[in-house]
Amino acid sequence: MSPKQYKLMFRVPPSHLEVCKEAVFTAGAGTYPGGMYAECCFEVLGMDQFRPTDESTPFIGKPGQLERVAEYRVETLCVGEDVMRNSVKALRKVHPYEQIVIEVVQLVDID
Template structure:
């Protein structure tokens, strides 16, 4: 039985894009089954909006002030639950934000299904 596959998605400021990608790649993310490709990801630059409260210590911005900043959204594959969990741990160690946007989506193999 093939290991479960996950899509790891996170947002990161441009200043920390490469260090975050390298951390998750070192944990095994971005490698496709069969060993033919590694360090694979999709990234797109977009705008994020947030307002830090007085309870925060923001990396960017000031408490009470609405911020709009450029961030990358990065998507990469994690083959196996251990790779996914280790990649999230590695990302948390190097990401500059105190509240990180991280999504993990379990992928479903539809080969042989009735989907077109």
């Protein structure tokens, strides 16, 4: 039986793009079954909007002020639940935000 596969997606400011990718790749994300490809991801630059509240300590912006900032959305493959969990832990250690947008979707094999 093949290990479960997951798509890990996260958003990150350009200043921390490479360090975040390196962290998840070191944890095993981005490697395809069979080992022929490694450090694979899709990234797209977009705009994020948020308003920090008075309870926040934002990396970017000020409480009460609406912010629009450029961020990358990164998508990568995690083969195995342990790789997915380790990749999320590694990402949390290096990402600069106090509230990180992380999405994990389990993939299904369709023949």
